[in-house]
Amino acid sequence: MPTVAVTVEQLWRPQPGGIATYVRGLLRGMSEVESSWQVVALAPRAPGDGGVSVPLRRAPFSGRVLTRLWATWPVGVPANLDVLHATTLAGPFRGARRNSVALHDVLWRDEPTTSTRAGIAFHERRLRYVLEHEELTLIVTSPPLAARLVAEGVAPERVYCARMGVDDGVTPATSSATNALLQAHGVDGPFTLYAGTREPRKNLSRLLEAHRAARAERPELGPLVVVGPEGWGEAVPSDAVILGPQSRAQLKGLLERASVFAYVPLNEGWGLPAVEALALGTRVVVSATTPSTWDNETVVAVDPLDVARIAEGLVAALEAGDNEVAQQQRRDSVRALSWRACAETHLAAWS
Numbered sequence: 001m002p003t004v005a006v007t008v009e010q011l012w013r014p015q016p017g018g019i020a021t022y023v024r025g026l027l028r029g030m031s032e033v034e035s036s037w038q039v040v041a042l043a044p045r046a047p048g049d050g051g052v053s054v055p056l057r058r059a060p061f062s063g064r065v066l067t068r069l070w071a072t073w074p075v076g077v078p079a080n081l082d083v084l085h086a087t088t089l090a091g092p093f094r095g096a097r098r099n100s101v102a103l104h105d106v107l108w109r110d111e112p113t114t115s116t117r118a119g120i121a122f123h124e125r126r127l128r129y130v131l132e133h134e135e136l137t138l139i140v141t142s143p144p145l146a147a148r149l150v151a152e153g154v155a156p157e158r159v160y161c162a163r164m165g166v167d168d169g170v171t172p173a174t175s176s177a178t179n180a181l182l183q184a185h186g187v188d189g190p191f192t193l194y195a196g197t198r199e200p201r202k203n204l205s206r207l208l209e210a211h212r213a214a215r216a217e218r219p220e221l222g223p224l225v226v227v228g229p230e231g232w233g234e235a236v237p238s239d240a241v242i243l244g245p246q247s248r249a250q251l252k253g254l255l256e257r258a259s260v261f262a263y264v265p266l267n268e269g270w271g272l273p274a275v276e277a278l279a280l281g282t283r284v285v286v287s288a289t290t291p292s293t294w295d296n297e298t299v300v301a302v303d304p305l306d307v308a309r310i311a312e313g314l315v316a317a318l319e320a321g322d323n324e325v326a327q328q329q330r331r332d333s334v335r336a337l338s339w340r341a342c343a344e345t346h347l348a349a350w351s
Helices: 017-032 063-069 117-132 143-151 175-184 204-217 248-257 272-279 307-319 324-333 339-350
Strands: 003-007 038-043 056-058 081-086 096-103 137-140 159-161 192-195 224-227 240-244 260-263 283-287 300-302
Touching: 003 017, 017 038, 017 339, 081 339, 096 117, 096 339, 137 143, 137 339, 143 159, 159 339, 175 248, 192 204, 192 248, 204 224, 204 307, 224 248, 248 272, 260 272, 260 307, 272 283, 272 324, 283 307, 300 307
Parallel strands: 003 038, 003 081, 038 056, 081 096, 096 137, 137 159, 192 224, 192 260, 224 240, 260 283, 283 300
Antiparallel strands: none
């Protein structure tokens, strides 16, 4: 029986973000695929199991230390592995008969002003390493990134595209629980929702300005409700409603209840929140730069740099159909995005 070790140190990061969703989703998808593969998770020395349901193999150091060591030394990697899959550029990059690396984005190049100098140097150094080591298989999460790597000279046979799923098996919170949360924060009626870390790349300042203008024209947009960790560099004015981090079930309840979901980042590696909203039938306004919805005709795509266009998009989304037929069209538009399909692509890359 072949064995693959999947790194899960991202689950213990202070801001695990969308990569943590990918890690959990991949492991879930692997459990759904009928295959002979045995899956283990390579974890740092840290409390808890990270919510992982597969056997854990603990490395002897914290995630921070492992990130430094894994550049050159596969510390903690079990012996006799068939495949080692690094879910981030933290590594490790060797230690099995076959080694693969997930590459989610190159945002430090696309939006360098939103990264630190140290962060840019780290990611660029690790990217150069994985590109130059031709024995490494690269698994990316969007077709545009795959095309970009090939254009930079990476052999096409090294690159596999595994789109992230939306079917995490979590049931949305009940409408009564969702309404109680909203009412506790002064929201009693329709609202527009944003979900994600509050950081400059997410473009919240323009979204807030656009929402203010659009709501003056269409009051039924309701207040802008913001869900997610605080992050850095984004001050949110008092006319937004801050709910902070929420459970997956509660987030889904909010996505389902929202009149419009607005997600207009300057750049994005994939853009999972937008397709998660579509999976629940919700109307979506999204940056035209978001890979997960580039070919989706059910969304309202806008220029993230143009406040007026974002405002127009919010109004246009509100005017879009929201009957059961329209909601079902939105659900159907992302039905192919499953974690099982994501796992099957990984298995193909490892075979």
